[in-house]
Amino acid sequence: MGAVAREAHSHSPWYLAYRRLRRNRLALASLALFVLIIAFVLAAPLWADHVAHTGPNTTHTTETIVVDGEQRDVVSVEGKPIGPVWFGAGGRFFLGADGGLGRDEMVRLMYGGRTSLFIALTSALITTILATVLGLLAGYYRGWTDGVISRTLDVIWSFPVVLLGIALGTALAVGGLKIGPLELAGNSLWIPILIIAVVYTPYMARPIRGEVLALREKEFVEAAVSQGAGSLRVMFGELLPNLWSTVIVFFTLNIANNMLLEASLSFLGAGVQPPNSSWGKMVSTGVELIYTAPLLAFAPGVMILLTVLSLNVFGDGLRDALDPKSKVRLEARAGLPEPEGTAV
Amino acid sequence: MARFVARRLVGMALVLFVVSLVVFAIFNLIPNSDPAQRLAGKNATPVLVQSITEEWGFDEPLPVQYGTMMKKILSGDLISYSERLDVDDKIIEGIPATFSLCIGAAVIWMSFGILFGYLSAVKAGGWLDRMLTVGSVAGISIPVFLIAAVFLYLFTFKLELFPASGYVPLLEDPIQWAYHLILPWLTLAILNIGFYSRVLRSNMLDAMREDYVRTARAKGLGERRVLIRHVLRNSLIPIVTLFGLDFGGVIGGGAIITEVIFGLNGVGQYAAESISNLDLPPLMAITLFGAFFVVLFNTLTDVVYAYLDPRIRLGSSAR
Numbered sequence: 001m002g003a004v005a006r007e008a009h010s011h012s013p014w015y016l017a018y019r020r021l022r023r024n025r026l027a028l029a030s031l032a033l034f035v036l037i038i039a040f041v042l043a044a045p046l047w048a049d050h051v052a053h054t055g056p057n058t059t060h061t062t063e064t065i066v067v068d069g070e071q072r073d074v075v076s077v078e079g080k081p082i083g084p085v086w087f088g089a090g091g092r093f094f095l096g097a098d099g100g101l102g103r104d105e106m107v108r109l110m111y112g113g114r115t116s117l118f119i120a121l122t123s124a125l126i127t128t129i130l131a132t133v134l135g136l137l138a139g140y141y142r143g144w145t146d147g148v149i150s151r152t153l154d155v156i157w158s159f160p161v162v163l164l165g166i167a168l169g170t171a172l173a174v175g176g177l178k179i180g181p182l183e184l185a186g187n188s189l190w191i192p193i194l195i196i197a198v199v200y201t202p203y204m205a206r207p208i209r210g211e212v213l214a215l216r217e218k219e220f221v222e223a224a225v226s227q228g229a230g231s232l233r234v235m236f237g238e239l240l241p242n243l244w245s246t247v248i249v250f251f252t253l254n255i256a257n258n259m260l261l262e263a264s265l266s267f268l269g270a271g272v273q274p275p276n277s278s279w280g281k282m283v284s285t286g287v288e289l290i291y292t293a294p295l296l297a298f299a300p301g302v303m304i305l306l307t308v309l310s311l312n313v314f315g316d317g318l319r320d321a322l323d324p325k326s327k328v329r330l331e332a333r334a335g336l337p338e339p340e341g342t343a344v
Numbered sequence: 345m346a347r348f349v350a351r352r353l354v355g356m357a358l359v360l361f362v363v364s365l366v367v368f369a370i371f372n373l374i375p376n377s378d379p380a381q382r383l384a385g386k387n388a389t390p391v392l393v394q395s396i397t398e399e400w401g402f403d404e405p406l407p408v409q410y411g412t413m414m415k416k417i418l419s420g421d422l423i424s425y426s427e428r429l430d431v432d433d434k435i436i437e438g439i440p441a442t443f444s445l446c447i448g449a450a451v452i453w454m455s456f457g458i459l460f461g462y463l464s465a466v467k468a469g470g471w472l473d474r475m476l477t478v479g480s481v482a483g484i485s486i487p488v489f490l491i492a493a494v495f496l497y498l499f500t501f502k503l504e505l506f507p508a509s510g511y512v513p514l515l516e517d518p519i520q521w522a523y524h525l526i527l528p529w530l531t532l533a534i535l536n537i538g539f540y541s542r543v544l545r546s547n548m549l550d551a552m553r554e555d556y557v558r559t560a561r562a563k564g565l566g567e568r569r570v571l572i573r574h575v576l577r578n579s580l581i582p583i584v585t586l587f588g589l590d591f592g593g594v595i596g597g598g599a600i601i602t603e604v605i606f607g608l609n610g611v612g613q614y615a616a617e618s619i620s621n622l623d624l625p626p627l628m629a630i631t632l633f634g635a636f637f638v639v640l641f642n643t644l645t646d647v648v649y650a651y652l653d654p655r656i657r658l659g660s661s662a663r
Binding site: 294 | 359362363366367370371374375377381382481482484485486487488489490492493494496497501592593596597598600601604605615616618619620622624627628630631634635637638639642
């Protein structure tokens with residue numbers, strides 16, 4: 001039994017997953033695309049200061065710019081915004097202006113993306129933590145703990161995702177939120193973040209609970225208990241490590257879901273509130289000018305599509321790599337996890 | 345079966361009750377400002393706020409407040425204060441458009457979802473399968489408003505093939521009805537076509553490995569018959585479940601954006617208008633309306649599922 005034989009069998013499951021993932025070109029390309037999008041939105045202040053020389057909310061209604069030596073209005077007399085001029089004006093109004101106010105569309109696109117991604121990532125983090133803890137508690141303790149948690153999640157589940165988001169979003173946008181020392185203004189980004197996090201929690205907590213229910217019957221749990229491990233130790237020391245692969249995949253796909261929900265809510269006016277903007281909000285203003293300046297709706301729409309697509313494909317690849325036999329699936333759509341025996 | 349249905353109906357009533365409590369909490373209890381002020385809307389005068397406080401009993405105990413809210417919604421005298429319109433009337437007015445949109449889209453997504461999923465599974469690994477798989481992932485990832493924006497630009501503006509907006513009642517002119525709805529139907533269906541074909545594909549691939557399929561082949565049935573009568577039929581059961589949940593979800597709010605962009609004047613568009621006016625009473629009623637359909641279709645799905653698969657209604661899982 002030489003060292004060679006032992007080494008051949010001692011790759012950790014994470015390393016094996018990494019090797020499988022590395023072979024999946026499509027998943028890697030998607031990851032690269034997502035990283036590129038992150039870099040794009042992170043570069044917003046650079047572009048704004050050094051190329052476009054304007055901010056996301058600066059208006060240029062009455063100004064003119066020189067495009068390839070030709071003097072042009074940013075917003076025409078009839079109120080039509082200038083179209084994309086690319087580098088014709090040294091990078092100013094790269095994608096044209098955004099409508100009657102004459103704001104720089106490219107700058108807005110980059111800053112709007114920051115908002116969209118910030119909301120999607122933060123709420124995904126909250127959902128994941130919440131769902132994991134609730135799933136662990138419900139699946140481990142069973143009995144009335146499970147009863148309370150599961151029934152509460154069922155209630156959230158009974159609401160249509162978008163409509164629950166709208167109801168909460170509008171009610172909170174009117175007066176903000178005050179609970180004890182916690183005070184949020186009506187236009188705080190934390191309002192959509194919390195709403196999205198809460199709305200999607202049941203869709204993740206349910207399958208995690210199911211997995212915990214199955215895991216806790218395994219011998220390694222019995223072994224830990226017989227060695228004197230307490231409940232917390234069993235949950236977070238023994239069960240949680242076995243859930244990581246599921247949790248990571250859900251987290252990835254949840255970011256995509258959150259992007260779409262945030263976009264829908266903001267599109268309808270129940271998500272981010274002025275002066276903030278996001279891709280969803282930009283599409284809704286863009287749709288009003290769809291015949292004169294279609295790019296204003298298409299550009300943020302395509303950014304959402306690319307982000308969601310990259311996350312979905314990468315998430316799929318990640319699942320295949322981490323657990324090739326896995327049947328648990330969370331599709332990126334306004335709401336539904338899949339029939340496990342089943343859900344938007 | 346009757347007992348199962350009865351149990352499900354009781355469960356449904358309970359869930360609806362809790363749902364209505366949550367709606368009450370969202371609109372009347374959120375700790376931020378005077379609920380009367382919120383309900384009154386944008387151009388609230390102190391007099392109006394005062395009269396709303398009395399009318400809704402905001403100085404009375406919570407159970408009484410809840411009772412007042414439910415009575416207003418169910419009896420149809422809920423008023424939008426900023427629009428001065430009866431909310432329930434507006435919702436009922438919007439129902440034909442919303443249902444036309446949802447039912448049509450459902451027919452399209454089921455037909456194409458099943459067709460593409462079937463083809464994809466039967467030709468698994470081939471170029472058709474690969475194309476359909478790429479298509480379905482794209483379909484799942486496209487935001488509804490992007491599809492709608494592209495359709496509007498391409499088909500109503502560039503090619504001028506379809507009308508841009510409006511709803512024509514079915515009984516008035518069936519042809520115009522369908523003509524106006526084709527783009528909205530497709531917009532709403534694309535997401536689910538992608539999703540359903542993916543689910544069906546993986547279900548069918550699993551089913552093909554089952555023993556009963558081998559038995560069917562062994563007794564000499566033709567390939568097409570095996571695929572349709574044995575593989576497809578058994579793979580459709582989870583799809584039925586999924587459909588029930590999705591259809592409830594689409595009627596209960598999933599169609600809002602499509603309605604808004606194509607100006608269909610349905611319940612969803614009413615919701616959207618209320619959001620932009622920060623007009624809460626309509627949203628209160630529409631949220632309940634939407635949740636009702638989600639819960640209703642969940643229940644119906646359970647019943648149909650139990651009918652299709654007796655293990656559910658007889659086994660221990662029939663909680």
